[in-house]
Amino acid sequence: MGGICDIGIVGLAVMGQNLALNIARKGFNVAVFNRTASRTQDFVKERVKDETIFPAYEVEEFLSLLAPPRRVMLMVKAGQPVDDFIQLFAPHLSSGDLIMDGGNSYYRDTDRRTKEAEDKGFFYLGVGISGGEYGALHGPSIMPGGHREGYLMVKDILEKAAAQAEDGPCCTYLGPGSAGHFVKMVHNGIEYAFMQSIAECYHLLREVEELPAPSIGQIFEEWNKSEDLNSYLVEITAQVLQYIDPDTGKPLVDLILDQAEQKGTGKWASQVALDLGIPTPTINQSVIARNLSSFKEERKRISALFPREEAEKSDALSLHLEKALFLSELAAFCEGFHMLQEASSEFSYNLNLSEVARIWKGGCILQARLLNRIQEALKEEPGLLFTSPLFLEKVKDCLPSLRQACTLALRGGIPVPALSASLSYFDSWKREWLPANLTQAQRDFFGAHTYRRIDREGVFHTIWQKEEKE
Numbered sequence: 171m172g173g174i175c176d177i178g179i180v181g182l183a184v185m186g187q188n189l190a191l192n193i194a195r196k197g198f199n200v201a202v203f204n205r206t207a208s209r210t211q212d213f214v215k216e217r218v219k220d221e222t223i224f225p226a227y228e229v230e231e232f233l234s235l236l237a238p239p240r241r242v243m244l245m246v247k248a249g250q251p252v253d254d255f256i257q258l259f260a261p262h263l264s265s266g267d268l269i270m271d272g273g274n275s276y277y278r279d280t281d282r283r284t285k286e287a288e289d290k291g292f293f294y295l296g297v298g299i300s301g302g303e304y305g306a307l308h309g310p311s312i313m314p315g316g317h318r319e320g321y322l323m324v325k326d327i328l329e330k331a332a333a334q335a336e337d338g339p340c341c342t343y344l345g346p347g348s349a350g351h352f353v354k355m356v357h358n359g360i361e362y363a364f365m366q367s368i369a370e371c372y373h374l375l376r377e378v379e380e381l382p383a384p385s386i387g388q389i390f391e392e393w394n395k396s397e398d399l400n401s402y403l404v405e406i407t408a409q410v411l412q413y414i415d416p417d418t419g420k421p422l423v424d425l426i427l428d429q430a431e432q433k434g435t436g437k438w439a440s441q442v443a444l445d446l447g448i449p450t451p452t453i454n455q456s457v458i459a460r461n462l463s464s465f466k467e468e469r470k471r472i473s474a475l476f477p478r479e480e481a482e483k484s485d486a487l488s489l490h491l492e493k494a495l496f497l498s499e500l501a502a503f504c505e506g507f508h509m510l511q512e513a514s515s516e517f518s519y520n521l522n523l524s525e526v527a528r529i530w531k532g533g534c535i536l537q538a539r540l541l542n543r544i545q546e547a548l549k550e551e552p553g554l555l556f557t558s559p560l561f562l563e564k565v566k567d568c569l570p571s572l573r574q575a576c577t578l579a580l581r582g583g584i585p586v587p588a589l590s591a592s593l594s595y596f597d598s599w600k601r602e603w604l605p606a607n608l609t610q611a612q613r614d615f616f617g618a619h620t621y622r623r624i625d626r627e628g629v630f631h632t633i634w635q636k637e638e639k640e
């Protein structure tokens with residue numbers, strides 16, 4: 171005997187509630203369950219109107235509402251709660267049932283859980299979901315990975331719930347195991363980088379041009395009309411900067427404490443990129459920038475110890491910054507896709523990178539017109555996409571502006587960790603020779619680590635220091 175619900179959602183905080191409403195509004199019956207019963211009651215009372223949503227207050231009751239094979243989506247806090255719920259449900263599940271984890275789980279946890287599910291005879295999907303609470307309600311970008319058979323059981327539901335771009339739903343099966351959560355982690359790393367580059371442009375316009383927040387907001391509004399920068403993040407930046415606090419009449423952004431918080435997914439992206447040996451400097455510096463911002467008291471004390479540099483005025487600053495921001499955004503995407511390419515082969519995800527770009531075009535925080543070109547470029551040339559014919563001339567055109575913006579910032583003592591990391595990223599790739607020969611010589615000097623030569627084959631070690639005579 172089975173119930174009438176097409177899917178069950180566990181976890182009724184903001185994401186679970188909105189996803190349940192979204193799926194129900196697409197014509198599906200949705201069972202819902204939450205650890206704390208009062209949250210379920212409040213949800214049903216306050217938000218459920220005509221939607222076919224069926225609350226349950228016990229695990230057995232919840233599972234009995236589901237039509238076989240049962241499909242359960244966990245939307246709970248990442249970490250132990252996911253394992254706890256799997257353990258709670260496992261004894262009641264039948265072979266062929268499916269558990270999905272729609273939270274921001276660490277990809278290695280997802281690999282472990284996929285294996286454990288397999289051993290118990292049910293299917294498992296690690297599902298990255300981007301778009302915040304708005305996306306969950308109106309159509310997010312959905313990044314599922316895990317058992318393909320499991321995906322086929324929910325394909326119709328997920329693809330209908332996802333944002334719809336002009337070339338299809340922003341949801342596709344990405345690959346086995348943790349492919350979905352890995353892609354979501356990289357997505358978040360790129361998101362950190364793009365946000366930090368935007369913040370640095372705001373910093374420069376505020377300090378060099380001495381523009382008030384709403385005027386900077388208008389510049390972002392103009393940028394958002396361009397082919398290169400039109401994106402969700404630039405759009406919301408324009409709105410944030412122009413928002414006036416009703417209590418004080420001042421721009422609200424000026425009243426917000428300058429300490430950036432984080433939930434850790436950007437940090438994971440950096441850590442994993444380092445493990446994979448893939449250079450992701452813009453992403454790394456963006457994580458570091460958030461860390462450094464948290465030391466507010468120390469920054470306050472230290473700022474009094476140094477004279478403040480005068481930033482030079484520059485006539486064309488906003489024009490340079492428009493190009494600089496585009497390049498930094500492109501650098502972040504290059505870094506992210508390079509990482510995905512490596513992970514795809516390292517972890518056998520067999521990712522279709524062009525498809526990843528496609529499903530980021532709607533519903534998600536990264537949605538940007540630029541993704542159309544990235545999607546095209548990745549059909550031809552995976553990895554270092556800035557070398558694609560679709561980008562190469564553009565990069566050459568924008569590099570002097572990125573250099574100009576960084577020079578101005580460095581001279582004026584204005585930190586631009588993401589923009590300068592992007593500049594060094596491009597500058598490093600376009601150098602045939604880098605001073606790593608000296609690094610190799612030093613390593614051989616102190617650790618006998620050996621080196622290779624450019625004039626002959628083989629591996630060499632040198633006694634660099636003359637033996638001291640006794």
Ligand SMILES: NC(=O)c1ccc[n+]([C@@H]2O[C@H](COP(=O)([O-])OP(=O)(O)OC[C@H]3O[C@@H](n4cnc5c(N)ncnc54)[C@H](OP(=O)(O)O)[C@@H]3O)[C@@H](O)[C@H]2O)c1
Nearest residue numbers: 181182183184185205206245246247248251273274302303
């Ligand atoms: N918020 C976003 O914009 C966003 C975007 C993308 C992805 N995500 C991810 O989506 C997932 C849900 O996010 P959220 O913001 O809606 O909720 P959340 O604040 O991350 O988690 C709250 C939910 O988890 C449950 N929970 C917490 N600890 C638990 C435990 N020890 N045992 C059982 N249940 C527990 C809560 O139940 P109780 O009501 O009983 O406390 C509640 O249902 C998270 O993994 C999050 O990282 C969030």
